[in-house]
Amino acid sequence: MAGNQTDVMQFKLLGFYELQGLQILVFWILTIVYTVTVAGNTLIIALIVISHPLHCPMYFFLSHLSACDILISTNVLPNTLKVLLNGGLQMSAQSCFTQLYFFGASAIIECCLLSVMSYDRYLAICDPLHYSSIMNFRLPPYLAAWSWMMGLGVALITYFLLLQIYFCGPATIDHFFCDLPPLLKIACSDSSAIQIAVSLVAIVIALLQFVFVIISYIFIFSSILRISSTAGRNKAFSTCSAHLSVVCTFYGSLIAINIIPSEDYSFNLKKLLSLLNTVVTPLFNPIIYSLRNKDIQEAIYQVVFQKTKSKERW
Template identity: 45%
Template sequence: MEEKNVSRITKIHLLGLQTPHSITFLIFFLFLLIYFVTICGNLLIIRLVSYSKSLHSPMYFFLFQLSLSDILLVTDILPNILHTVLMKGIIISFSDCITQFSFFSASEGLECLLLTVMCYDRYVAICKPLHYTLLMNFQLCWVMIITCWVLSLLVGLITTLPISQLDFCGPDIINHFFFDLDPILHLSCSDAANVLLEVAILNVIVVVIPFFIIIISYVYIIITIFNIPSITGRQKVFSTCSSHLTVVCIYYGSIVCVYLVPHRGQSGNITKFLSLLYTVVTPLMNPIIYSLRNKDLKDAAAKIVNHCLHSHISKFT
């Protein structure tokens, strides 16, 4: 019996956002600005949490990790966007495509897990305040963070290894701005049923279960808030979790629209726009939302600025 010769593609043409030529540079500088603000904003939070003793608590420890995750995510996605906007598409080797998808899968998995851990921290702080110090000790925090990182790395490996074993015979064009699962599998001429099953199981573990944990936690949080007699007390308690709730709504809302809503009749541009929400907008908004809504972070930033100003003035006096 003769074996079929399958010509495996080695290069992939990534089309990107396909913006009109007249606004190419405007779009490029917009995304460049977003990249700069995202990196600086998340580095600022990392700096504040690292050097401000008042922020050495579980909530800010998890926020520190979320900022690291956001930096990894945008660094994986935005350089490709910038390149495709300028060049109207780029050609990338298949191995680089798989590598980028691996980092993307790991970053997204880490984001989901960290948001869940942060939600658990808020649940304990609001629903079990007397036991907070005992339950949320730093030993447990480190165990949860290490577990999140290890699981996310496993997600990256488990999702990409089976894909790399498939035969890819074309077409060699992906109409997206990054390498996601569906666009990659559309290039394959192999049976991808096993890959889809493995990815579905991983999504249940890393995305669906954490999402339900977050929903259940917030149900208990809201019930506890409504049981507080004073309106001022309710507002004060709700403010401690409003930033996290805002981020969760943006992040999971866009993921649900992209991956769970049927794509039939949905244009590629709509899918790209929704994908921008959780790959670009969320990492940009996280430091802004947490900084604007958090008095401790603003106070810590003010102290560091004052310290820098006094040190600078003292050199000239």
């Protein structure tokens, strides 16, 4: 139990105390963002389930990405809203560690899903003749399950190592959620083991998968440029442009958070980048796919149009 490992039974999240009089405004903005994020990602999942043209590996993986985005937002935003509304939040050590576990798990899951989706696009564009035989009905569920198992399993390492750390106060976390760097700042025992574990996870999972995505897109763009017709090139590029936008948004914010030094003067910037990574990115994913993907647009149109016609007949 976390209570047996630490004298500190509760942590206080300071949140955005720098905002002063703007906290209520930010509260309402984030409430709208959270509502739109959950509604948008739920809509994408529902469309993929009920629309037959979307029953293919690419959209199957997209539905899992949307589920992961809902997990990220629901893990962080409700408590963030409480922090803003109350000017801070008292959180038990166990709740803090649990939030950190799901935060780490969802980040790993998203990395894995983005890699799986880039592999799917690589096969579809670079090796279309063998796409159906490789990406058959068995492989997508296995790849999706692998992504979730990697995230939920690897994050347990950080969770159990965190339970061994001794916290003696002051029990204040200068953040809007239980993130690892500000949490380790108030640790009074050796935290080198968990820092090494997190670094290894970042290198083995995040960095290697980012390199895998880059290499995949180098081959994809090379194949697209070899297509003779302009219409063919545009069609091929349109099938991966939404995914590429999501990759840039996710990894861009992740890289920015990790390259900024941890000094106090830069920590407010880290909080803003964390807000981008945990709040804005899950919102952008359904927006990007609905704006850039014609299949999603057609599925939305068909669902709305069919419902309208059925009401008129009734």
